[in-house]
Amino acid sequence: MPKSASARHTTLFSLLALAGILLFAANLRGPFTAAGAVLEVIQASLHIGAGQAGLLLTLPVLAFCVISPFAAPLARLYGLERVLFGALLIMIAGIAIRSTGSVWMLYTGTIILGGGIALGNTLVPSLLKRDYPNSFARLTGVYAITMGLGAAAASTIIVPLTLAFDWQVSLGSFILLPVISALVWWPRLKNNAAPEEAAEESVAAAPMWRSPVAWQVTLFFGCTSFNYYAFTAWLPSILVSQGYSQVEAGNMHGLLQLCTAVPGLLLPLLIAKAKDQRAIAAGLALSGFSGVVGLYLLPAYAVVWVMIFGIGMGGAFIMALMFIGLRTRHSRQTARLSGMTQSFGYMISACGPVTVGLAHDLTGAWLVPFILCGTLCLIVATLGLGAGRARYVDEG
Incomplete structure (x- = not known):
């Protein structure tokens, strides 16, 4: 018996939702770990030391420490979908800023990128728990695989791009990932309510x-x-x-x-x-x-x-x-x-x-x-x- 239009729409929305999560996962490691492959090029271009160049890998991790505690309160105020969409916009801004060519913009953009990734790292598990409670472990595995493959692909392409153009272009090219993710994520903003909200209110929120x-x-x-x-x-x-x-x-x-x-x-x-x-x-x-x-x-x-x-x-x-x-x-x-x-x-x-x-x-x-x-x-x-x-x- 053929599916109704409503059933087909629901299936399509579910597939887009899952694709959005996996695309999101691809943004959470590669855009900052890939920079390690071209640190020497950046050093030579900007005339900075190894310690200063190493900050490009340390600053995002420090941003994770600072931003992660604020993710849950923001999700309670604005909803998971909106905060995660905002995280993608923050990543886009960070990648654009760090690719402008100056040392301080490089650091500033890297910190902003790390803030967006921190929100995603923290809230995607919550989204999986809410929307796929019976498949959480399986989807977390797929999510982790996607994150790892995204990082591997990023490390593979950044060196050829740098050799063909320059490090600004290669780092800037990663803006495509969050842009595509944001476009796929956009339909989810219409369904921002948390289905567990009423039940969760009755649970004592011990520290x-x-x-x-x-x-x-x-x-x-x-x-x-x-x-x-x-x-x-x-x-x-x-x-x-x-x-x-x-x-x-x-x-x-x-x-x-x-x-x-x-x-x-x-x-x-x-x-x-x-x-x-x-x-x-x-x-x-x-x-x-x-x-x-x-x-x-x-x-x-x-x-x-x-x-x-x-x-x-x-x-x-x-x-x-x-x-x-x-x-x-x-x-x-x-x-x-x-x-x-x-x-x-x-x-x-x-x-x-x-x-x-x-x-x-x-x-x-x-x-x-x-x-x-x-x-x-x-x-x-x-x-x-x-x-x-x-x-x-x-x-x-």
Whole structure:
């Protein structure tokens, strides 16, 4: 029996809504991580030091810390759809400003871009929890895969664009992503009401920071992100010190990024069959530990250890995003936990590349950074045993 016009319209709207979420995910990592591939070009063009150029990767993470706590209150005032649409407009403004060519506009635009990404990072899990409560884990996996693939694609195209034109054009080209996303997102603004609003009003909104479960999720996210960003930042230098060429190190860096997205395909299936996520979270962290130890002791098999680490820490990062929805009862609670997790979590992760670099500079070797990253993997495994329990943040 053919579908009615109303049913076809509903199906089309649902598909556009899901496409809008996935397009949104593609904006949340690539536009700022890709800048790392052309830092030397920017340095030479603007006559700035390595530390100043490194701010292009640090400033967005710091913006995540500052902006994330405000996301949930803004969503309560204006609705998820409107705030997320505003986040896309903020990203568009940030990308345009940072591409003008001056040092201060570069920094200013980067901070603005980071603010828009922070709103998206915090509120997209809440939107998934509200609109797809029965498919949250599966869609979070797809969302994480899209975010990772978007970052990989961004890193792939930025160097050729810079060589063909200049760094302003290559950084400015990323404006297409949020523009297209905003156009796809526009129809959602007509449906900005939160369906759970009446039910959520009856739920006591205890401060999230009083919940042990919330802190377990936050620290799991923060320590995982610390390891992920530190390892991502310094892996090429580590590999070169072990005898690999710059090209080989670059290829394995790309392999790492690809492997971090792979667990998004499998985690929803594992979660559906498990009574809780303790074994999964701890197992992923121990996989990361194996990668760290293996890379230090047997660097000749670096490609294997990089893959193991990428799957382990990438999976733990995706698991951390899933915990935000799995440990909450409704979308408003999800937004509050997401704000806490990503604010404190990214504050921890922002220290990763700097701490590892400082440890290497002080010791002149990579042993201490390896010990630090390996120890953090074990800490993440321990935190996973707590965050992975089948409990909600309001249960203690």
